[in-house]
């Protein structure tokens with residue numbers, strides 16, 4: 001199997017770097033005491049009660065995939081690869097030593113090892129290759145787990161997932177689709193025909209602004225028809241261009257008919273490099289294992305995707321999947337932060353007790369666990385709705401609304417969440433050696449790319465306005481599993497009134513989307529979570545008793561049960 005092969009190769013490569021089990025001889029000045037235990041040796045799938053139950057209910061056939069990937073998240077050697085890939089980030093090689101432009105990027109071997117593991121696990125492809133139903137849900141599970149391994153690689157896997165939506169049904173892209181679905185990652189710089197697997201990027205954002213793509217300045221001039229493809233020559237730039245060593249990119253260029261979607265192979269069929277010139281790599285706050293660059297196109301060869309002038313519509317049809325991926329990815333990121341926080345607080349003492357048992361810290365951990373469970377369930381609901389897009393109008397409408405709602409909310413909450421999880425670690429959490437620091441720096445990114453928080457709110461309003469029946473489907477979904485208490489019922493009644501208003505002021509879009517997200521989370525918890533857990537979520541988030549700060553639940557003996565439910569086995 002590809003995953004086993006990739007794992008064996010990576011284990012051999014990192015064995016020398018993994019931390020020794022026995023520390024060196026102690027120094028004479030002090031003993032190292034009361035440092036938290038490393039958080040490894042667990043399975044992020046089998047130890048996750050929420051995820052396990054969701055898979056058992058909706059796609060039991062993916063249990064083996066999820067179990068394998070869950071083991072990677074808890075594997076000390078794989079965790080070390082993530083550290084290495086982030087500490088030794090990508091480097092631009094604009095020229096070779098003879099002065100020829102090569103426009104390439106070099107990575108630490110750990111990056112390629114992680115890419116091989118992710119691709120072997122089908123994190124990028126399972127939705128399209130599954131022979132069983134619920135492929136998007138099953139892939140969401142893989143992505144949720146992968147985001148507990150290493151987030152930088154989550155960018156190329158998410159883009160490959162979306163890319164297949166653009167390749168489908170277009171004969172000129174048949175080979176691209178076939179190679180993109182491959183589980184045999186191939187980092188070589190070769191024409192597509194010679195590769196075992198293709199990696200795909202997206203390049204829309206230009207200097208003048210990424211939210212309003214109608215202002216795209218790059219131009220595309222028609223050259224002719226080549227092997228069934230409409231060929232164009234592009235001139236312009238892209239200000240953000242992640243994974244610049246990808247084999248091909250979707251991009252936007254202005255033609256005589258307006259902004260059009262183009263596809264740019266990195267290496268042309270004859271083996272020559274396409275004219276994609278990397279200006280520099282971005283020095284990023286987080287996501288440091290992954291390369292993001294600025295590029296220029298100068299007579300760059302491209303193929304038209306779809307119709308001229310309909311490029312933004314084409315790209316947005318793929319964006320549904322990348323947005324879903326970041327809703328799921330942020331839920332995974334929060335789950336990893338929770339695992340780390342519980343592990344730390346359970347293996348370090350303070351004031352004569354395990355820190356996890358200190359009343360305020362227990363409140364923080366329980367509150368994080370509630371937040372994580374709600375984020376997971378709502379993202380998975382959006383994934384299940386995506387599975388029904390072709391077969392059910394109700395599910396299509398729900399997917400249309402729930403995807404920007406969950407992208408908005410999960411990505412927004414991830415920043416607050418990782419900050420609190422970091423604080424659980426005290427000063428150790430602020431030091432980059434600690435994986436929680438990496439998550440903290442990563443978290444804000446998901447709210448920016450693939451549509452910012454404001455863009456998601458605007459998209460929710462657009463969906464409600466333009467899709468007849470979307471409002472009714474959403475309201476039916478959030479009330480269809482019943483309510484838990486008067487506060488829940490009155491929250492839904494007010495939401496219904498506000499959403500049914502003749503016109504919604506755009507200035508209220510964030511507030512409204514927030515309440516839609518909470519309503520969706522509550523309904524998923526009513527449906528799937530143990531009653532006391534769902535009740536805690538609803539009383540705190542919908543009932544107005546939560547201070548808006550994590551750890552402000554009403555104190556109670558049940559908080560420790562909530563934390564136990566979220567504890568992975570290595571920490572017991």
Ligand SMILES: Cc1cc2nc3c(=O)[nH]c(=O)nc-3n(C[C@H](O)[C@H](O)[C@H](O)COP(=O)(O)OP(=O)(O)OC[C@H]3O[C@@H](n4cnc5c(N)ncnc54)[C@H](O)[C@@H]3O)c2cc1C
Nearest residue numbers: 202203204205209210211240241242292448449450452454
């Ligand atoms: C690490 C990283 C990697 C990236 N990789 C890629 C990539 O590979 N490909 C790619 O195409 N892009 C990429 N991006 C770019 C990203 O998609 C854009 O940054 C994002 O879409 C926002 O565009 P902008 O930065 O130009 O901000 P702007 O569009 O200038 O927006 C700035 C702020 O104004 C708000 N705003 C804008 N319009 C409105 C409005 N009408 N109403 C209310 N608020 C508004 C936005 O929400 C945002 O808060 C990457 C970004 C980062 C940080």
